[in-house]
Amino acid sequence: VRGIASKYNAASFFIDKKIEDGLGQEIAIYYKDEKITYKKLQEKINQFGNVLLALNVEMEQRILIVCYDTPDFIAAFFGAIKIGAVPIPVNTNMQPHDYEYFLNNSRSKVLVIHQNIWNLIKDRRQNFVYLEHVVVISDEPVNEPDTKDFYNWMQQASTELDCAHTSREDAAFWLYSSGSTGSPKGVIHLQHDMQYAYENYAKNILKINKNDITFSASKLFFAYGLGNGMYFPLGAGASTVLVPERPTPEVVFETIEKYRPTIFFGVPTLYGAMFNYLEQTGKKYDLSSLRVCVSAGEALPAAYVTKWKKLFNLDILDGIGSTEVLHIYLSNQIGNVREGSSGKVVPGYEAKILDENGSILPDKEIGNLWIKGDSIADRYWNLHEENKKRFHGEWFHTGDRYYRDEDGYYWYCGRADDMMKIGGIWVSPIEVESSLLEHESVLETAVVGVTNEDGLVKTKAFVVLKEGFEPSLRLENELKNFVKSRLASYKYPRIIEFVKELPKTATGKIQRFKLRQL
Ligand code: 3UK
Incomplete structure (x- = not known):
């Protein structure tokens, strides 16, 4: 048969x-x-694939997954892939308008979602x-018109299923990534991308x-967590520990024990919180099962590496990855x-540092x-100009500023745009500013990332108040609460400073770099 x-x-x-x-x-x-x-996992995956087939889902159709870190996440993810459909796991902490965006932008036909989050939207x-279909995950029977009960349907589905005839070049899954302006971008990953990241980063x-x-x-809905907690261990025939709760230091230490x-x-902010927790509680934990720790999402302060080594005699391997490249x-x-x-370039990838004209820079110059590498996404969904x-061609523009030293180590020097990484998650200053501007007291505002004493970035909002409003702690x-109630709560500004005016260019653009230096 031709064309297959x-x-x-x-x-x-x-x-x-x-x-x-x-x-x-x-x-x-x-x-x-x-x-x-x-x-058992294979059976669950097959069952979910069969549930989708029963709902008449076809190859290439998208499935939005709003799921905590549970075996059901993996069943839904690979069940969809197995029939050639395209799962899109998204953050479980978003606001209703964000889910509306994800669903419509991706044109998802099926939504798989936990009951408590479904209730909100x-x-x-x-x-x-x-x-077309909402499949609700709930411990209680789901009795809502026009919704399907995940466990009930799974139970009735066959545990046998063959893979659809997809190719290496087919879309396998999408992940959404935020930008400094505009809405989240659907990042299209192909069938072979996970294997490439597994072979090159996880194995090497x-x-x-x-x-x-x-x-x-x-969590698994981040590109970072998706490899760490799912396709790295599965690729190796190893095991993964899944924890649906929020990863507080206490939860993390107890899970390790x-x-x-x-x-x-982990991410740098978590390592920082773990040090804090140990100091404040005086507790001791046994981490002797670990052979290595990893940090990514934002730059890891050098002091954390040294401190962790001293406390637990363990290395933390800092590495940079992205949703577009898929992993580190x-x-x-x-x-x-x-x-x-x-660190250095992971085998299987190539790096280059360019100036604004596209010329390659010598060592020690920031650009x-x-x-380049074969796990890089195919493209963003329906964003022709951004693509x-x-x-x-083979090269992807990361948006990060770096230099390489004479020994081949790469040193992070910040973003080329205004985006911030807070606790390893993207925060767009513009989104936070727009939210603050909806408050009756706010005339103007500018949000920037400021570096704290540990070297981690926190969100700070400079606020100019309208006449009739006075700065106060209240x-x-x-x-802060206003932003928390409107945006995903991790986006609220940790620091607010009231100012009389904002620094601006002649054309009226806010000069964020000046505010960062304050
Ligand atoms: C920043 C880092 C300095 C950098 C990710 C590991 O973070 C991940 O993906 P995202 O798409 O963000 C990518 C951006 O985050 N960044 C990530 N790691 C570091 N900056 N040092 C680091 N170690 O700006 C990058 O462009 O959310 C991390 C694996 C897979 C991932 N998707």
């Missing part, structure tokens, strides 16, 4: 092959007190113009193998850590980082 490309489906490499290799009875997932084997259902850098147990404090993982993944492409290595740097700016707290 050779078959490749990610669910075959990450799941079915494990059973063929005789790993069916090995543990894939530790979840609460359950141990889920590879065979169901009054908007008439706005979800492409959505982490030396992951079937005896490992991973625990990622970062209980499940004894060998690889831990510059990284420190086990036994070779340069504190404060992002724009471009990356031309960021995807140049108003400061009111503004």
Whole structure:
């Protein structure tokens, strides 16, 4: 038959092959007190694929997944991929208008969502113009008209399913990534991308193998967590520990003691909070099961690396990745850590640092980082102009400023745009500003990232008040809560400073760089 490309489906490499290799009875997932084997996981994945088929879902159709870190997440993700549909996991902490955007922008046909989050958005259902089916995950039976009960449908579905005839070039899944202006961008990843990141980063850098147990404090809906907690361990025939709760230091320490993982993944803010927690409570935890720790999402302060080593005799490998590249492409290595740097290029990737004219810069000069490697996304969904700016043939423009030293280590120097990473998650200053401007007291505002004593970035809002309003601690707290109630709560400004005016250019543009220096 002409026109049919050779078959490749990610669910075959990450799941079915494990059973063929005789790993069916090995543990894939530790979840609460359950141990889920590879065979059992394969059955759940097949069941969910069959649920989608029963809903008449076809290849290439998108499925929005709003799911906590549970085995159901993985069943929904690979179940969709297995039938050639395209899962889109999104953050579980967003506001109703964000979900409306994700659903309509992606034209998702099916929504898989936990009951408590569905309750927050169901009054908007008439706005979800492409959505046909809502599949609700709930411990209680779901008795709502026009919604499907996830567990009920799963139970009735067959545990047998073959992979659809997708190719390496087919879209496998999307992830949404935020930008400094405009709305989140749908990042289209292909069937082969996860395997590439697994082979090059997880195998080469982490030396992951079937005896490992991973625990990622970062959730599966982040590109970082998706590898850490799902396709790295599955690729290796290893195990993952899934925890649906918010990863407070206490939850994280207790999880490590209980499940004894060998690889831990966090973000700098969490490592900082963990140091704090130990100091404040005087508690001691046994981290002896771990062989390596990883940090990504934002730059890891050098002091944290040293402190962690002293406390637990463990390396933290800082590495930079992105949603577009899928996972980490510059990284420190086990036994070779340069504190404060992002390490060297991960084998399988190439990096170059260019000036504004596109010329390659010599070592030690700061410029724009471009990356090449086969896990890079195909493109953004329906963003023609943005695609031309960021995807140049084999090379992707990261938007990060870097220099390389004479030993080949890369040093992070900030973003080329105004975006901020707070606790490893994107925050757009413009979105926070727009929200503050909706408050009756705010005349003008500018939001910037300021670096605290640990070297981590926090959001700070400079606010000019309208006549008749006076600066006060009460108003400061009111503004913080105001933003929290309108945007995903991690976006609220941690610091507010009332000022008489904002620095501006002749054309009236706010000079954020001046505010950052204040
Ligand atoms: C910043 C870092 C300095 C940088 C991610 C690991 O963070 C991830 O993806 P996102 O799309 O953000 C990408 C941007 O975040 N960044 C990430 N890591 C570092 N800056 N040092 C670091 N170590 O601006 C980058 O462009 O949310 C991280 C794996 C997969 C990922 N998607």
